Every structure is written in structure tokens, then in C-alpha cells.
Amino acid sequence: MDVLPYAVAGWIFLVGCYGLATSRDLVHAVVCLSVVQSSTYLLLLAIGFRWNATAPVFADIERDRAVVDPVVQAMTLTDVVVGAATTALLLALTLQVVKQHGTLDPAEIRSMEQESEE
Numbered sequence: 001m002d003v004l005p006y007a008v009a010g011w012i013f014l015v016g017c018y019g020l021a022t023s024r025d026l027v028h029a030v031v032c033l034s035v036v037q038s039s040t041y042l043l044l045l046a047i048g049f050r051w052n053a054t055a056p057v058f059a060d061i062e063r064d065r066a067v068v069d070p071v072v073q074a075m076t077l078t079d080v081v082v083g084a085a086t087t088a089l090l091l092a093l094t095l096q097v098v099k100q101h102g103t104l105d106p107a108e109i110r111s112m113e114q115e116s117e118e
Helices: 004-021 026-048 070-101 106-117
Strands: none
Touching: 004 026, 026 070, 070 106
16 A cells, blocks of 8 residues: 555645644635645545546446445545535635724734723
8 A cells, every 4th residue: 555645645734734823814724724625635535546446337347347436536526515615615704804804814803802802
């Protein structure tokens, strides 16, 4: 079993988490969260990959032919759809924050909230 796809998925995950932790902009944070989400695509595809396997369409292949796992492909497709919906929702919320507070910096938003409480 090749470990390279798993290492790349882990590296992409860590890069996204680092960007998320050091982000000073809400749009940058949303993009970093999308990068973290993309690491899960690679991980799922690495799990479902099989050498010399064919697509899981059983109409015209012989019985002893190896096929890739269709469940992992369906999970990856679902992950892509959920990731796109999450990104769209977070960007819409970011637009509302900009309309409400006039800034994308989370530190400034926190300081505005503390000033309004006093």
C-alpha cells in the first residue's frame, strides 16, 4: 500500500489548519476551511483506489475483474456537495458580517463588541 496519497492529504489538512489558525481575514478563513475540506476528498479517493481496477459498472465486465469501491466514490461526491454548500453559507455569513460591522478582521469585530458592552 502506497503511503504518499495519505501523506499529501495530511499535509494539505495541516496547511489548511495553519492558515485557519493564523488568518486575519474572514474570507481567508473560509478559503482555508475549503482547503481542509479538499484534503478529505484526497483521503477518500486514496482509500477507494485499487490498482488495475475498472469503474463499478457491471454491465460489460467479466466476473473476476477488480472494480473500485462505488461507496467511496459516492461519499466523495457527497463530500464535495457538502463542502460547496458550507463554503457558500460561510461566504454569505461573511457578507452579513461586513454589512453589520464594516470589517473582515475578527479581532476588530471582537473589540467592537467589547466596546458596545461597556
